[in-house]
Every structure is written in C-alpha cells, then in structure tokens.
Amino acid sequence: MNLEIKNVSKSYGDKLVIDDINLTLGPGLYGLLGANGAGKSTLMEMICNVSRTSKGEITYNEKNIVNNKEFLDDLAYLPQDFSYYPEFTVIDFMLYMATLNGMNKKIAKNKTFEVLDKVGLNRNLSKKKIKTLSGGMKQRLGIAQAILDDPKVLIIDEPTVGLDPKERVRFRNMISEIAEDNIVLLSTHIVSDVEYIADEIIILKNGQIKNIGTAQELLSEIEGLVWEVNVSARDVKDYRKEYTVINQRHDTGGVLLRIISETRPAGDAVRADATLEDLYLRYFQEEV
Numbered sequence: 001m002n003l004e005i006k007n008v009s010k011s012y013g014d015k016l017v018i019d020d021i022n023l024t025l026g027p028g029l030y031g032l033l034g035a036n037g038a039g040k041s042t043l044m045e046m047i048c049n050v051s052r053t054s055k056g057e058i059t060y061n062e063k064n065i066v067n068n069k070e071f072l073d074d075l076a077y078l079p080q081d082f083s084y085y086p087e088f089t090v091i092d093f094m095l096y097m098a099t100l101n102g103m104n105k106k107i108a109k110n111k112t113f114e115v116l117d118k119v120g121l122n123r124n125l126s127k128k129k130i131k132t133l134s135g136g137m138k139q140r141l142g143i144a145q146a147i148l149d150d151p152k153v154l155i156i157d158e159p160t161v162g163l164d165p166k167e168r169v170r171f172r173n174m175i176s177e178i179a180e181d182n183i184v185l186l187s188t189h190i191v192s193d194v195e196y197i198a199d200e201i202i203i204l205k206n207g208q209i210k211n212i213g214t215a216q217e218l219l220s221e222i223e224g225l226v227w228e229v230n231v232s233a234r235d236v237k238d239y240r241k242e243y244t245v246i247n248q249r250h251d252t253g254g255v256l257l258r259i260i261s262e263t264r265p266a267g268d269a270v271r272a273d274a275t276l277e278d279l280y281l282r283y284f285q286e287e288v
C-alpha cells in the first residue's frame with residue numbers, strides 16, 4: 001500500500017501555494033507540521049480529491065487517485081471545518097454517515113458503538129443531539145465517523161484544535177494505533193501532537209517541504225546549537241537583533257534567553273537539550 005505525491009504544485013491564480021512536492025507514504029503516521037498558511041490543507045485537499053493539482057500527480061498503489069474508486073473506498077478525510085448536523089442525535093448521525101459509506105445496516109450499528117467507545121464517547125451520549133455536545137466531544141465524533149469504515153488511508157486536518165490536554169493524549173493514542181497498519185496523515189501546527197507518535201514528521205513552509213524525518217533525525221539538525229543565557233533586560237533587544245531567540249522569560253536578576261546559534265552567544269551561555277519545539281520555532285518564528 002503506498003500513496004505517492006509526485007512533483008505536485010498548486011496555484012490559486014498566480015499564487016503558488018504548493019511548490020513541487022514529492023512524498024512517498026506507506027503504512028505509518030505522518031505528521032504534517034506547518035504554521036498557518038503553509039499549505040497543509042491545500043495539500044490534503046488534493047490528496048482527498050477535493051481539489052485538483054495544478055502540476056504533477058498523486059497515485060495510490062501506482063494508480064492516479066482522481067476518481068479512483070479503490071482509493072476513494074479506502075480513504076477517510078476529516079477536514080478542518082467538518083460540519084455536523086446539529087439536530088441529529090449522535091447515533092443517527094453515525095448511522096447516516098455509515099449509509100453514505102455504503103455500509104450494511106447491522107454491521108454499521110455494531111461498528112458505531114465500537115468506534116464511539118474507541119473515541120471515548122460513552123453510550124449514554126448516543127441519544128443526545130449533536131448541538132448539545134461540547135467542542136471536544138464534537139471533535140471526537142468527527143474522528144469516530146472518519147474511522148467507522150476502517151479506512152486504509154486516513155487524512156486528518158488539525159484534529160486537536162479545541163481539545164483539552166487529556167483529550168489530546170487520548171486522540172494521539174488512538175491515531176497511533178490506527179497507523180500501525182494504515183496510512184495516516186495528520187496536519188497540525190502543534191508540535192506535541194506529532195512529536196512522540198509520528199513515524200515521520202514533514203515540515204511544510206510556504207508550500208515547500210523544508211525537512212522530513214523522524215523526530216530524532218530532525219532534532220539532530222539543531223543538536224548542540226541551542227543555548228540558554230541569562231542577560232539583563234536592557235540587553236535583550238541586542239540579542240534579538242543578533243541571534244535567533246526562540247524564547248525569553250523573566251528569571252531572577254534578568255531575562256533567560258533561549259537562543260539557536262552556531263557559536264556560543266555569550267561567555268556564560270550554557271548548552272541546552274534541543275527540542276522539536278525549538279526546531280519548529282526556528283522555521284516558523286516569524287509566523288507565530
């Protein structure tokens with residue numbers, strides 16, 4: 001099973017939004033990490049047949065995905081602005097989605113309860129109207145409908161927006177399990193969504209892949225380049241001018257700066273362990 005993105009570009013008018021992307025995805029979890037406007041949704045929409053590539057092609061098991069029945073049967077897509085039917089009850093909504101998926105009624109009912117359990121929506125909620133659910137519950141319902149028909153390719157656009165920390169952890173565990181045998185592509189601008197569970201992290205900026213690899217591989221890029229130094233408040237501006245300052249916080253007697261630099265930024269600067277958050281901020285600092 002493989003999904004290949006070959007020299008894909010996408011323009012809206014004369015604006016190039018995706019710029020010659022190449023990717024090969026097999027079973028596993030891929031985290032598409034990028035700031036707002038990086039092109040994540042645009043790339044996902046092309047993969048999901050919602051929009052067409054301007055150049056290049058996307059193939060699934062060596063066949064172009066456009067109107068490809070095998071692919072569309074295997075695909076589930078949870079877009080960022082997934083809309084619900086507020087007056088539907090949870091169970092009716094799930095059964096409706098199952099019908100759209102062409103699932104057998106009896107199988108659909110059993111499967112519905114199975115996936116609702118999986119996403120942690122307890123059975124008592126199944127008779128509730130969707131409009132009465134909290135944001136986090138609606139999000140889980142979106143995920144439940146996406147995994148209802150055991151998709152082999154699951155594309156999820158910014159799934160953890162609106163989830164509290166506990167729900168995020170639950171979501172990560174669930175997705176990680178699904179990705180054992182299936183292709184899961186998940187977009188986010190939240191590093192911790194993908195830091196520990198993604199097999200590969202793809203850093204997308206201005207429509208281009210800037211880096212791709214395991215968290216460990218990506219981190220090696222800045223290993224040894226992260227420093228912490230305590231400076232006086234009046235010197236902060238100068239450090240900001242000269243260095244990539246990725247964090248600052250008030251500390252006893254001054255300001256603690258976290259800096260990425262090839263060279264030691266000050267005599268008393270100490271090396272710090274690099275995190276993926278540092279790497280993200282290095283790429284996207286100007287956008288956050």
Ligand SMILES: Nc1ncnc2c1ncn2[C@@H]1O[C@H](COP(=O)(O)OP(=O)(O)OP(=O)(O)O)[C@@H](O)[C@H]1O
Pocket residue numbers: 012017034035036037038039040041042043080189
């Ligand atoms: N239909 C459209 N017409 C014109 N420009 C568009 C269209 N859709 C997206 N864009 C532009 O393409 C760029 C990438 O947008 P996209 O939504 O793919 O980014 P993103 O990484 O998903 O960001 P976000 O996290 O904010 O959704 C943005 O500059 C956006 O304004």
